[in-house]
Amino acid sequence: MRGFFKILWAELVRSFIIMRRYWFASIISIGMGYATLVTLVYGLVFAAGSDSIRAMADNAINGILGFLIGAFAFGIVGMFTQGIQGMARTGELEQVCLSPFGLVTNFLARSFVMAVNSVISCTVMILLVTATVAKESLHWSPFATVVLLVLTYINLIGFGYMVGGLVLVFKYVGQIAVIIRFSMIGLAIFATEQVSQWPALGRWFAHAMPVTDAAICLKYVLIQGQMRPVLDEAGQKVVQEVVPVLDAQGAAVLDAAGSPMVEAVYALQPMSVFLHESFLFLVVSCVVWTVIGIACFRYLENWSRDKGTLGTY
Amino acid sequence: MSTEYAVELAKVDKVFHTHHFFQKNDDTGRRSFYHRKRIHAVQAVEFGIRPGEVLGLLGPNGAGKTTCVKMISSLVRPTAGKVFVNGMHVEKRRHEVLRHVGVVLEGTRTVIWPLTPLENLMYFGRLRDVSSKDLKKRARDLLDFIGLRDKMDTQVRRLSRGQRQRLAICIAMVSDPKVLLLDEPTTGLDVQSSRAIRTKVVELTREFNKSVLLTTHDMHIAQLLCDRIGIIDKGRLITCRKTRDLISVFADQTYEFRLDRMPPVELITSIPGVHEARVEADGAEEPVLLVRVSEDETERSRALYEVMDALRREQHLVRAVSLREQTLEEAFLRLTESTI
């Protein structure tokens, strides 16, 4: 534990110095992120092809949040895959291995600093983008959000340790991992509660990937404000009222026959995210991935010492 | 295991296996879907380093020097045999052992480029569990010691290669280890940097009583720097003895005859007691006849008379005769050749 904090401090100082020294690059990267997100939002809105302003906003925010969660996963898993691969090539990995605290602790601290960094820059970007595009603010619920982020992080590093261990021994896993990383972005963007209606194979794959349930929970908190539709005895959503569909200018949208289109607003009731079934999946996969991940990593680290692949080879 | 040594390798073996897909098999010469190659990188190597001693590990590329260094620093696990550091079994007490060894390995990012030397030392000091109280002072002292004080606040990427290498040595020393392992510390450096590093290594052992293992393929450096030298080739330790002894093994054997024109080499080779005769012509004007003679004194004396006789018969002008001082390079070449 002491080792963790010592390395954490070292890493924090290092990343702070680099950020300060290359502040220009840091700002540029936030700007680029912002531009990407705005593009993405309009893309998603057009792809959805919806006329409804509410559906548009929902889609957009859904997309942004998903993308950021995906990017978070992309970055952290990347540190364990391409990151380890590069470190082995340059000799940095061996330097880390020479630390008496061990590789597991070192990577824990490294990934933690990276997670904190990206949560901060993601928050900035969400605020900027929601301000420009959606004009509808999110439901900030600090406690739930922080708990979910921590669980997401643990989930991701558990998974990361497993892939990272594989990269230590089999360098080409790093290339394969790129596919996994991109699929995580995809899953995070498109993950909705509908996952539970997917076919069994896809459903289990989605639950096994560490981002899916995390993304569902975070979206549930931030977008839906921990409210879920009320269901009647037949399991149907209860309709609260029927309202006309409005376009971006606030005018009513007409159908082919010339009469105004309507959409249903469902009745909602509050339910804490901690009672959500995806939260349960998130906790379970956290435990499973962490145990499997660290066990695998230790085993594969020793194997790597046998094969001499901690360095260039 | 004896406590006399700071580092000890006992009958250490390392076998690597490499896997090749769709590549030509060097043994059969055929392209195959998959084949596995076995590399015996280190074979039954045994040596020890005493406190305050510089041991040189000398060998050509691929001899297994780096593998030895990595086995001592627990980065590579031996296939057989045991490695001890300060009496501790490296494999069993890895984390503890790492507190006692400082290592400089090959690689471009053994120091962090966007940081300054001081920041690098602070960073690695924390990673190596140096108490934060002493760290700053230790870092400055080290930079003073190695002569980078004036570059303390320059980013590493702006430093020269030699300066980076010196910083890498500082980083290895930041936790004040008893044992310092330097893998090819002067390879690829200019003369000044290489000399600076050499003098620092000497100071380290003399003043701070560190044990240093230094690998190199540069005989000159090994000769200047090391108390003892181990010669390693194809994974085998051919010999390991005091530098002085190693040089003198062949010291009294080769004589130089500086002549006016090309001598009759075959004739001289046929003289009993002459092991080898060859001509080294620098500029062809003044050929130098090199004669390697027997180790036995009487035989040698007789052979030398005969050589002079032969030269007189051919009416050569003998400009100078001298005993050629043996360099480690020759000793090394002969030692490695004899095991082929």
Ligand SMILES: Nc1ncnc2c1ncn2[C@@H]1O[C@H](COP(=O)(O)OP(=O)(O)O)[C@@H](O)[C@H]1O
């Ligand atoms: N991780 C590894 N996997 C496979 N072969 C290796 C590995 N490390 C070293 N070798 C092989 O072992 C031999 C010794 O290598 P090395 O110790 O690096 O030599 P040196 O440092 O003396 O040049 C070489 O033939 C090298 O190709």
Ligand SMILES: [Mg+2]
């Ligand atoms: Mg080497």
